[in-house]
Amino acid sequence: MTTATTAPASRPVPSGGSPAGRRRSLLQRRQARTAWLLALPFLLLFAAFTAGPVFASLLMSFTDMRSTDVRSPFAVDLAAFDNYTALFQDDLFRKVAVNTAIFVLVGVPLTMVLALAAAVGLNNITRLRAFFRLGYYLPVVTSIVAVSVVWRFLLQPDTGPINQLLGTVGIDGPDWLGDPSLALPSLIVMAAWRNLGTLMVIFLAGLQTVPRELLEAAEVDGAGRWQRFRHVTLPLLRPTLLFGAVITGIGYLQFFEEPFVMTNGGPLNATRSVSYYIYDQFSFGNYGYAAAASYVLFVAIVVLTAIQFRVLRPKA
Amino acid sequence: MSTHTPLPATAADDDVRTGAPEPGADGGAQRSSSRWLYVVLAVGLLAMALPFVWMVLSSVKPEAEVRSIPPTWLPETYTLENYRELFDRLRFPTYFFNSTVVAVVVTAGNLVFGSMLGYALAKLDFRGKNVVFALVLGTLMVPGMVTFVPLFVLVSNMGLTNTFPGLILPYLVGPLGVFLMRQYFLGLPDELIHAARVDGAGELRIFWSVMLPLTGPALATLGILTFLTSWNNFLWPLVVAQTEDMYTLPVALALYSVGQNATQYGLLLAGAVVVVVPVIVLFLAVQRYFVQGIAMTGIK
Numbered sequence: 103m104t105t106a107t108t109a110p111a112s113r114p115v116p117s118g119g120s121p122a123g124r125r126r127s128l129l130q131r132r133q134a135r136t137a138w139l140l141a142l143p144f145l146l147l148f149a150a151f152t153a154g155p156v157f158a159s160l161l162m163s164f165t166d167m168r169s170t171d172v173r174s175p176f177a178v179d180l181a182a183f184d185n186y187t188a189l190f191q192d193d194l195f196r197k198v199a200v201n202t203a204i205f206v207l208v209g210v211p212l213t214m215v216l217a218l219a220a221a222v223g224l225n226n227i228t229r230l231r232a233f234f235r236l237g238y239y240l241p242v243v244t245s246i247v248a249v250s251v252v253w254r255f256l257l258q259p260d261t262g263p264i265n266q267l268l269g270t271v272g273i274d275g276p277d278w279l280g281d282p283s284l285a286l287p288s289l290i291v292m293a294a295w296r297n298l299g300t301l302m303v304i305f306l307a308g309l310q311t312v313p314r315e316l317l318e319a320a321e322v323d324g325a326g327r328w329q330r331f332r333h334v335t336l337p338l339l340r341p342t343l344l345f346g347a348v349i350t351g352i353g354y355l356q357f358f359e360e361p362f363v364m365t366n367g368g369p370l371n372a373t374r375s376v377s378y379y380i381y382d383q384f385s386f387g388n389y390g391y392a393a394a395a396s397y398v399l400f401v402a403i404v405v406l407t408a409i410q411f412r413v414l415r416p417k418a
Numbered sequence: 419m420s421t422h423t424p425l426p427a428t429a430a431d432d433d434v435r436t437g438a439p440e441p442g443a444d445g446g447a448q449r450s451s452s453r454w455l456y457v458v459l460a461v462g463l464l465a466m467a468l469p470f471v472w473m474v475l476s477s478v479k480p481e482a483e484v485r486s487i488p489p490t491w492l493p494e495t496y497t498l499e500n501y502r503e504l505f506d507r508l509r510f511p512t513y514f515f516n517s518t519v520v521a522v523v524v525t526a527g528n529l530v531f532g533s534m535l536g537y538a539l540a541k542l543d544f545r546g547k548n549v550v551f552a553l554v555l556g557t558l559m560v561p562g563m564v565t566f567v568p569l570f571v572l573v574s575n576m577g578l579t580n581t582f583p584g585l586i587l588p589y590l591v592g593p594l595g596v597f598l599m600r601q602y603f604l605g606l607p608d609e610l611i612h613a614a615r616v617d618g619a620g621e622l623r624i625f626w627s628v629m630l631p632l633t634g635p636a637l638a639t640l641g642i643l644t645f646l647t648s649w650n651n652f653l654w655p656l657v658v659a660q661t662e663d664m665y666t667l668p669v670a671l672a673l674y675s676v677g678q679n680a681t682q683y684g685l686l687l688a689g690a691v692v693v694v695v696p697v698i699v700l701f702l703a704v705q706r707y708f709v710q711g712i713a714m715t716g717i718k
Contacts, residue, residue: 134544136621140534158568248690
């Protein structure tokens with residue numbers, strides 16, 4: 103290598119580009135070899151356990167595969183769109199789809215409003231900011247299963263502290279998880295509590311990019327605190343807000359642990375989600391059918407994301 | 419600054435206003451409004467923390483007190499009976515060990531393989547580079563719910579259900595690692611690589627001994643994110659672990675909470691403590707990197 107680099111400098115070469123060119127192509131080849139060497143372990147594992155199953159799931163959804171076919175996955179019969187037809191004719195699937203839609207459509211705005219309020223609050227203080235940020239963020243790192251266990255007891259009608267607190271201000275708290283009209287809202291509130299920290303951190307980073315001069319200029323023009331927030335800060339924060347909506351929406355579309363631990367999907371399937379439905383069908387051994395349901399969920403995620411990105415796209 | 423907002427003018431405001439003109443008045447009004455802000459933020463913080471406080475307090479109460487009406491906050495009798503039952507009768511040491519093994523190996527895999535591919539994508543030229551990157555990035559939003567059925571068929575046919583490899587292999591590499599490490603490598607100067615080449619170092623050596631040691635902060639962020647995600651993972655271990663000796667902590671806790679222990683409140687809350695407290699401690703120890711990482715990627 104050292105000889106190769108010094109050679110052209112010490113001796114004039116007739117066709118100047120050629121040795122350098124050869125050296126570059128040698129380097130290129132060596133780089134490509136190294137790159138594939140570095141990429142190979144990842145790509146093999148990735149193909150087998152991530153990319154492969156994404157396609158396999160699609161294929162399975164067009165078959166009548168059941169748990170008894172596991173040893174011979176290629177011997178199953180094609181079922182065309184039977185699984186999908188059956189899915190959309192199932193009242194329970196329609197019910198869980200509606201539950202999931204409510205969870206997303208109510209949960210995402212609620213989480214975002216709370217996170218934005220916390221972020222704006224933290225952006226306006228100087229002392230203890232890191233401390234507060236840490237505290238609001240803490241639930242995010244904890245297991246959803248564990249916090250679901252805790253909240254199940256917090257929400258108990260007689261022995262839970264939430265109704266006790268309500269009692270001190272004269273409110274007779276209901277049976278949150280036992281009432282079909284309150285169970286899903288209870289789960290949504292818990293999800294907002296668990297997840298607002300992620301968005302708060304993202305929004306706080308976004309708020310710190312809002313130029314101070316712009317806010318001061320608006321103030322000189324007589325804009326009040328709310329007007330400055332509404333007409334200066336919020337428009338500038340739009341990409342950040344939509345990014346937050348995307349990642350929260352993707353997460354909420356898949357909610358599963360909360361009803362699994364807190365309500366078993368009840369009462370009267372009021373908290374059963376699409377993910378819970380997929381898991382149940384898998385447990386019953388209906389693999390092709392479960393795969394079809396999971397693809398419907400996947401398409402919902404892609405569509406939701408696409409819509410949000412369309413709104414996110416900066417106006418030309 | 420905000421002297422004309424509907425905040426009540428306090429004595430402090432007036433004092434300052436008589437003194438210095440602009441900046442002084444500004445400071446006074448801000449101070450009084452920020453006092454309220456601190457109160458509101460503190461109330462919010464209380465709401466965030468109380469479930470955890472209640473969890474820990476109730477886990478050291480005897481079962482009868484956990485079920486008392488009305489509930490008590492501070493335990494009238496302290497007992498470690500719930501923890502004793504978890505660790506002596508219910509095999510929580512096994513679940514704790516399983517969760518730890520899975521999370522450590524998964525984290526190591528993501529760090530090693532993610533930085534390898536991330537480096538190749540950021541710093542080496544090869545054909546197909548853009549295709550590889552697009553493919554990996556494209557799966558960033560594919561949920562576990564979509565792949566777990568065929569994944570289970572695959573793992574069953576490999577004979578790996580109810581084993582550590584079965585729990586670990588599907589999570590050993592992931593798009594987040596590649597994404598994060600590629601970003602970080604892109605920010606490192608190419609001159610380091612050129613200089614190392616001139617010195618005669620091989621390409622693999624340049625990656626391992628020259629470039630990788632410079633990625634400490636990115637590795638730390640990725641490591642913590644991966645560890646926590648793995649520790650809290652639920653669906654896949656629920657499907658793959660079929661006997662108690664292979665359960666991870668979340669699987670064991672969830673199955674106890676819907677099974678025959680469903681009404682042993684104190685016991686389940688102690689179980690939640692065992693799942694939650696280690697990650698909170700870990701998080702507090704390394705939170706600097708973690709919060710950076712969230713702001714960088716936006717992914718929990």
